Amino acid sequence: MGSPASTPQEIAREAVRLLAARRLPPTPDNFQAAYHEVAGTRPLQPFPLAQLRQIGQALPERTPAQLRFKTLFNRAVTRHSWDDLEKLLVQHLGAASSPPPPSATPPATAQPPDSAEPAPHADEKAASIPISPDIAEPAARVIDLTLPLVAADDARLREMGEELVRYLRLEQHHAPTLRRMLADYAFRLSFGVDEQLGVREALLGLLRQVLEHIDAISPDNPWLRQQLQALVQAAQPPLSQRRLEDLQARLKDVIVKQAEAREQTVRAQELMRQTLATFLERLAQTAVSTGQYQAKFEACAQALERAQSLADMAPVVQDAIQTARAFATDTQRVVAELTELRDRADRAEAEVQRLRRELDQMAELVTHDLLTGVLNRKGLENAIDRETHRAERTGTRVCIALLDVDDFKRLNDTLGHLAGDAALKHLADVARRSLRPQDTVGRYGGEEFIIVLPDTTPDEAAAVVQRLQRDLSAHLFLHGEQPVLITFSAGVTELRPGEPVANAIARADQAMYRAKRAGKNRVMQA
Numbered sequence: 001m002g003s004p005a006s007t008p009q010e011i012a013r014e015a016v017r018l019l020a021a022r023r024l025p026p027t028p029d030n031f032q033a034a035y036h037e038v039a040g041t042r043p044l045q046p047f048p049l050a051q052l053r054q055i056g057q058a059l060p061e062r063t064p065a066q067l068r069f070k071t072l073f074n075r076a077v078t079r080h081s082w083d084d085l086e087k088l089l090v091q092h093l094g095a096a097s098s099p100p101p102p103s104a105t106p107p108a109t110a111q112p113p114d115s116a117e118p119a120p121h122a123d124e125k126a127a128s129i130p131i132s133p134d135i136a137e138p139a140a141r142v143i144d145l146t147l148p149l150v151a152a153d154d155a156r157l158r159e160m161g162e163e164l165v166r167y168l169r170l171e172q173h174h175a176p177t178l179r180r181m182l183a184d185y186a187f188r189l190s191f192g193v194d195e196q197l198g199v200r201e202a203l204l205g206l207l208r209q210v211l212e213h214i215d216a217i218s219p220d221n222p223w224l225r226q227q228l229q230a231l232v233q234a235a236q237p238p239l240s241q242r243r244l245e246d247l248q249a250r251l252k253d254v255i256v257k258q259a260e261a262r263e264q265t266v267r268a269q270e271l272m273r274q275t276l277a278t279f280l281e282r283l284a285q286t287a288v289s290t291g292q293y294q295a296k297f298e299a300c301a302q303a304l305e306r307a308q309s310l311a312d313m314a315p316v317v318q319d320a321i322q323t324a325r326a327f328a329t330d331t332q333r334v335v336a337e338l339t340e341l342r343d344r345a346d347r348a349e350a351e352v353q354r355l356r357r358e359l360d361q362m363a364e365l366v367t368h369d370l371l372t373g374v375l376n377r378k379g380l381e382n383a384i385d386r387e388t389h390r391a392e393r394t395g396t397r398v399c400i401a402l403l404d405v406d407d408f409k410r411l412n413d414t415l416g417h418l419a420g421d422a423a424l425k426h427l428a429d430v431a432r433r434s435l436r437p438q439d440t441v442g443r444y445g446g447e448e449f450i451i452v453l454p455d456t457t458p459d460e461a462a463a464v465v466q467r468l469q470r471d472l473s474a475h476l477f478l479h480g481e482q483p484v485l486i487t488f489s490a491g492v493t494e495l496r497p498g499e500p501v502a503n504a505i506a507r508a509d510q511a512m513y514r515a516k517r518a519g520k521n522r523v524m525q526a
Helices: 008-021 028-039 049-058 064-078 082-097 122-127 133-150 155-168 175-217 222-234 241-306 310-365 377-394 408-415 417-434 458-474 501-517
Strands: 398-405 440-445 448-454 477-479 482-484 488-494 523-525
Touching: 008 028, 028 175, 049 064, 064 082, 082 175, 133 155, 133 175, 155 175, 241 310, 377 398, 377 440, 377 448, 377 501, 398 408, 398 417, 398 458, 398 501, 408 417, 417 440, 417 448, 417 458, 417 477, 448 458, 458 488, 458 523, 488 501, 501 523
Parallel strands: 488 523
Antiparallel strands: 398 448, 398 488, 440 448, 477 482
16 A cells, blocks of 8 residues: 555545545545544544543542542543543552552552542653643634534534533643544544535525526616626625625615516506507597497488488488587597597606616616626725724724726727726736735726725735735736736725725825836835
């Protein structure tokens, strides 16, 4: 099998090969057993602390030997040490089976009966290692805080973590026990982390799939399609709690606005449908009435042809006159109704046009730039307002950085506007990867960007922006197969309590121009 594995990585690889050779599934338990087999160690079994403590309390302590055994037993239980328990039981059973000494006088090194705690052996002192509370307590706190994240669906991992936290908070620790507990927890934790990462990626993929296909519900709504495209961009990793809060607020706004617009559109469509139905009904009635009057007029004409005298013609003429008056009255009524229908149709059309204008105006409520996927001006205003209120509550500081791409006009003139747009998108993508999770980036206008840096001093903010400059130089923009170096100059300033945001942006803008004059690709503080 080659040279024996020595590092944890080599042991893990050998364990995977061993599972594959034995055709065993790589479950956490199988992998843990194979790892310990390759490493030549024993896996730590669950320690029955409560049961062993109950046994320790029940042990007799009438003689010095019983008192010493009980003390050492309880100490081994407190340390979760199977090795100490095994050694103690073997020694005790061996002493119990050996003949008593010939002399009744206890040796000089015997422990006096009234001693509170027997002196530990040399090997016990070597194995017992007090860990500084400055290390043990933070380590226990880290494990305790991360358990809800990584062990939500793994009861065994949660038990191991809770046991390890309790053990780290003891005053003294048994070195082999602590080593094995940490190793077993780390291996089980690796599976829990992989599982959580898989769940996260699956949920993000599901969200993107829903957002990408939901526009099929409203194929003739370009506003909704734009909003959904912006939401897809916002759901790209890396994610943070702030980005998720912003995504949730934007999605809620889209749903509410779309529901309102749809309800109003449905009402307008219903009005149009009713108008058209009434119009067709009136046309049908007019056709029927016209046929009836035509039949009456025809009857009057035939009666006039048969008339022999004025006396015979008089009632026919009177009937024709009444029929003509009724026809005129019905015609006027139909004209009035059709005029009303036309007015209703005009009002319905005006309502539809108003709704279209409202949807166009709602596009201005989008908080993300459709080209780069980062915040636009409105989104930046919301982000700065949110962070300043958070800073007031927590007593922290907020900085902003104004970035301007160097020689962007020359890039546009040389490579074209499409390449310029792609360069801005490249800068935004690098910024999302480079910035800290709590930072927010937005496009202020043209080739200018603003970064909001919460809980940050100006010196720290400048360091963050300088790191972004280095990352942008390391990841060149590709125009086709041609690499293009993109740089920017930046000004950094701190938001002062109660001042208008425009004043802080103006200070950052002045610092950015100082960086331009100093040679570009620099960061200046204001």
